[in-house]
Amino acid sequence: MKYKLFFLVLIPITIFFFSCSAGDFELENVGLFEYTGDKNYRSQSHVEVSAAKNQYNDVNSENLSKDWYKDSSFYHIWVKAFVDSDGDRCGDLKGIEENLDYIQEILGCDAIWLSPIFSCSYVSIDGNMHGYDTINYYSINEFFGKPEDLESLITEVHKRGMKIIFDFVPNHTSDAHPWFLSSKEKNSDKRNWYLWSDEQLSWNNGMSSKTWHKKDSEYYYGAFNGMMPDLNFRNYEVREEMKNVVRYWLNKGFDGLRIDAVRYLIEEDGDYCDTQATHEWFQELRKEVIDAYESPKFMVCEAWIENDRNTLNEYFGTATNPEFNMVLDFDAGKPCIYSVRDGFDKTGESLSPMKEFTSVFGTFLGNHDEYCGRVGSELGLQEKLIKQATALSLLRPTVPFIYYGNELGQPEENISGDFRLRYPIKSSEVTIQKSNPLSILNLNNKILSLRKKYSVLRNGVVTKLESLDNTDKESSFLAYFISDDSSTDKFLCVFNFSNKAVQSCSFSQNLTENDIATSMLIGDSDQDNTIVFTDDSVTIKNLAPYAYRVYYIGNSELKNVFDDENYIENEIVYKTMYIRGNINNWEVLDSFLMNAANMEGDTVYSIDIKIPSNFDSKTIEFKFDTGSWLNGYNWGLNKLNSDKTSGTVTSIQDQSNNIIISVEKNKTYTFTFNFTKLTFSVKAK
Ligand SMILES: [Ca+2]
Ligand SMILES: [Ca+2]
Incomplete structure (x- = not known):
C-alpha cells in the first residue's frame, strides 16, 4: 500500500512537470516503464533446476555434447494436425509417439519441435486452435493428451536417442488467462502483470498501430491482438514466473525450447520491438536457467526478421552475455523456393550467413506461419522442382527444421490464411513415397544421412x-x-x-x-x-x-546414394492451372497439369476438365499459378465478377483477380491460354 500512496502523490507533480517541459509527452506513459512487483516472488508451481535429476531420467544425457543441437535435424510438428491416434479428428501426442520410427528412420530427423501444447483458450477441433493463446502454462491441452502421454512421448523419444523441444510463448497470454482476468481489477496482485492505460495509446510495433485494446473504461496492450494481451516483463513476478515455466518443462525432460515472438517482449517508450530490455531478459534466462542445467539444454529464437542480419544476429547476444543458442533464419527458405520457381540463383548471401561466436542458425523451407506456402504448392506440385528446392535447403551448414509434410511435397489446403498450412500429414502419400527409392521423402532421408555421416555438411x-x-x-x-x-x-x-x-x-x-x-x-x-x-x-x-x-x-570410390530419374534431354514444360469454386463456395476442384502446344509460334497451354457431379457451385474461378492460390500469379481481369468465356488479360502477374465463369456439372470444358498474346478461352465440349 505504501507503494501505491507514493504514486498518488507523485502523479500530480509529474503532470505539471511534463506538461511544461515536453508538449507531446503522453501522461499515460508514466508508470508503464516502471519496474514493479516483488523481487523475491516465488511461483505457486515453483521448481528448481536441481529437481530435474529427480524427475525424468535423461538416458542420453551422459556424454552428450554441450552443443548437441548443432548436429541435429529437427522435425517441426503442428500437434493438432499431424496424426490423430484416437479418431477424435484432433492430432495428439500418442499420434506423434506412434510415428517416431517414421521420423527417425524413414525420414531421418533426430529431434522434434512441438507446436504449443499448453492449455489455450481457443479450443475447437474444427477451428485453427493455434495454442499461442495460453491459459495455463503448467498444463497440457487436453485434446492433445494426458500428462502421462507427454511423459511417455518424452521417454520414447529419449530411448531412441532423439531430442524433443517445446514451443514457449512468453510475450502474451490469452485474454482468458486467470492472470489477465485478475489483472482487470485495479487492486489485484496481478494488476501490474499486464500493461494498462486510461487512454488508447498508439504504439506501433510494425505489425499494427492498434495495439491498445479497450476493456470497460481502460485499455491494455496486446502486440498481436486484443485476445492475446502482453505480459509486463517490467514486473519482477512475471520475470520469475516465466523462468519457472521454462524450468518446469525442462525438468519434465524436454531438451530445449523454441521461443515465440521474442522481438516483442519488452516495450520501451517509442520503441516497441528488439529492445535492449528484451535482450537483457533473454540473457538472464540463458544464464540463470538454460545454462544452469547439467544435462545441456538449449533455446532457439523466433525473431521473424527478414533482410536485416544485424538485428537478427543480436539475438545471439555477446561473448560475455550469450543469449540464444540458435536463431531461426528467415532469409534462408524463400530463396530456395524462388530460385527453383524463377529459374535463376536467388540465394545471394543466404547460403553462408555470418555466424556469431559458436552459435548456429536454424533453417527451413516453410513453417506454420505465412512465411511462405508449403513448398509443394509453391512449386506447383512438380516433383522435380520440389526435390531441387529440398536439396538446396538441406545442403548447407545450418540446423534443418523440416515442417511436417514438406518432406513429402504435401500441398497446402485451398483455404485462406495460415490454417491452410496446418492439415494432417497424408499417410497414403507416406506409404507411396516410402517404397519409392526416388521419392521426395527418400531424397530427404539420403541428404540427412549424408549430413550425419560427414560433419562438414553440418559445421562447414x-x-x-x-x-x-x-x-x-x-x-x-x-x-x-x-x-x-x-x-x-x-x-x-x-x-x-x-x-x-x-x-x-x-x-x-x-x-x-x-x-x-x-x-x-x-x-x-x-x-x-x-x-x-x-x-x-x-x-x-x-x-x-x-x-x-x-x-x-578427392575420392572416386564412393557410391551414389540417390540416383535421380533419367536424364531429360528436352526442356521441361509445364503449367499448373488451379481451379476452385467461387467465393461463396470454397470447395476446391483440383490443380491440373496443362499440356503445352506450340501454335503459330505462340506459347499455348490447354486442358480438358470435366466438372464433377458433386460440385455445387454454378461458377468456378481459375488461374495459373506456380504457388498457392492466394499468393501466386493470376491471369488478372479488371473486374472480378466478369463472366467471360474468352478474352484478354492485362498481365499474368496481377494478383488481385481471378477469372470466373459459369459452368454446368458433368460437362467438359477446354481451357486454353495463350501466354504470348495474353488471351484465354473456355469452351464447352
Ligand atoms: Ca486425437
Ligand atoms: Ca511485449
Missing part, C-alpha cells in the same frame, strides 16, 4: 563459385563447396535452375589442382557426369533440367 563453410557461363545476367546455375579446414572431406553442390538441359557449365575455383578424383553422391548417373578441374575452373557436364548434384571431392 560454404564457398560459392562464380559462374563463367552467364556472368552478365542472373545465373541459372549455382555451384558451391562445403568444406572445413579441420577436415579432409569436401563437397561440391551443383544446381541447374533452368528448365533446359545443359551440356556443360563452368565455374571459377581455386583448388589449383588438375584431375581431382570425384564421386557423385547425389545426381543423375545415366549420363557422363564427370567433372573437369583445371587450375582455376571446374566444368560440369550434362546437367538435366532442374538438376541437383552433390560430388565428394
Whole structure:
C-alpha cells in the first residue's frame, strides 16, 4: 500500500512537470516503464533446476555434447494436425509417439519441435486452435493428451536417442488467462502483470498501430491482438514466473525450447520491438536457467526478421552475455523456393550467413506461419522442382527444421490464411513415397544421412563459385563447396535452375589442382557426369533440367546414394492451372497439369476438365499459378465478377483477380491460354 500512496502523490507533480517541459509527452506513459512487483516472488508451481535429476531420467544425457543441437535435424510438428491416434479428428501426442520410427528412420530427423501444447483458450477441433493463446502454462491441452502421454512421448523419444523441444510463448497470454482476468481489477496482485492505460495509446510495433485494446473504461496492450494481451516483463513476478515455466518443462525432460515472438517482449517508450530490455531478459534466462542445467539444454529464437542480419544476429547476444543458442533464419527458405520457381540463383548471401561466436542458425523451407506456402504448392506440385528446392535447403551448414509434410511435397489446403498450412500429414502419400527409392521423402532421408555421416555438411563453410557461363545476367546455375579446414572431406553442390538441359557449365575455383578424383553422391548417373578441374575452373557436364548434384571431392570410390530419374534431354514444360469454386463456395476442384502446344509460334497451354457431379457451385474461378492460390500469379481481369468465356488479360502477374465463369456439372470444358498474346478461352465440349 505504501507503494501505491507514493504514486498518488507523485502523479500530480509529474503532470505539471511534463506538461511544461515536453508538449507531446503522453501522461499515460508514466508508470508503464516502471519496474514493479516483488523481487523475491516465488511461483505457486515453483521448481528448481536441481529437481530435474529427480524427475525424468535423461538416458542420453551422459556424454552428450554441450552443443548437441548443432548436429541435429529437427522435425517441426503442428500437434493438432499431424496424426490423430484416437479418431477424435484432433492430432495428439500418442499420434506423434506412434510415428517416431517414421521420423527417425524413414525420414531421418533426430529431434522434434512441438507446436504449443499448453492449455489455450481457443479450443475447437474444427477451428485453427493455434495454442499461442495460453491459459495455463503448467498444463497440457487436453485434446492433445494426458500428462502421462507427454511423459511417455518424452521417454520414447529419449530411448531412441532423439531430442524433443517445446514451443514457449512468453510475450502474451490469452485474454482468458486467470492472470489477465485478475489483472482487470485495479487492486489485484496481478494488476501490474499486464500493461494498462486510461487512454488508447498508439504504439506501433510494425505489425499494427492498434495495439491498445479497450476493456470497460481502460485499455491494455496486446502486440498481436486484443485476445492475446502482453505480459509486463517490467514486473519482477512475471520475470520469475516465466523462468519457472521454462524450468518446469525442462525438468519434465524436454531438451530445449523454441521461443515465440521474442522481438516483442519488452516495450520501451517509442520503441516497441528488439529492445535492449528484451535482450537483457533473454540473457538472464540463458544464464540463470538454460545454462544452469547439467544435462545441456538449449533455446532457439523466433525473431521473424527478414533482410536485416544485424538485428537478427543480436539475438545471439555477446561473448560475455550469450543469449540464444540458435536463431531461426528467415532469409534462408524463400530463396530456395524462388530460385527453383524463377529459374535463376536467388540465394545471394543466404547460403553462408555470418555466424556469431559458436552459435548456429536454424533453417527451413516453410513453417506454420505465412512465411511462405508449403513448398509443394509453391512449386506447383512438380516433383522435380520440389526435390531441387529440398536439396538446396538441406545442403548447407545450418540446423534443418523440416515442417511436417514438406518432406513429402504435401500441398497446402485451398483455404485462406495460415490454417491452410496446418492439415494432417497424408499417410497414403507416406506409404507411396516410402517404397519409392526416388521419392521426395527418400531424397530427404539420403541428404540427412549424408549430413550425419560427414560433419562438414553440418559445421562447414560454404564457398560459392562464380559462374563463367552467364556472368552478365542472373545465373541459372549455382555451384558451391562445403568444406572445413579441420577436415579432409569436401563437397561440391551443383544446381541447374533452368528448365533446359545443359551440356556443360563452368565455374571459377581455386583448388589449383588438375584431375581431382570425384564421386557423385547425389545426381543423375545415366549420363557422363564427370567433372573437369583445371587450375582455376571446374566444368560440369550434362546437367538435366532442374538438376541437383552433390560430388565428394578427392575420392572416386564412393557410391551414389540417390540416383535421380533419367536424364531429360528436352526442356521441361509445364503449367499448373488451379481451379476452385467461387467465393461463396470454397470447395476446391483440383490443380491440373496443362499440356503445352506450340501454335503459330505462340506459347499455348490447354486442358480438358470435366466438372464433377458433386460440385455445387454454378461458377468456378481459375488461374495459373506456380504457388498457392492466394499468393501466386493470376491471369488478372479488371473486374472480378466478369463472366467471360474468352478474352484478354492485362498481365499474368496481377494478383488481385481471378477469372470466373459459369459452368454446368458433368460437362467438359477446354481451357486454353495463350501466354504470348495474353488471351484465354473456355469452351464447352
Ligand atoms: Ca486425437
Ligand atoms: Ca511485449
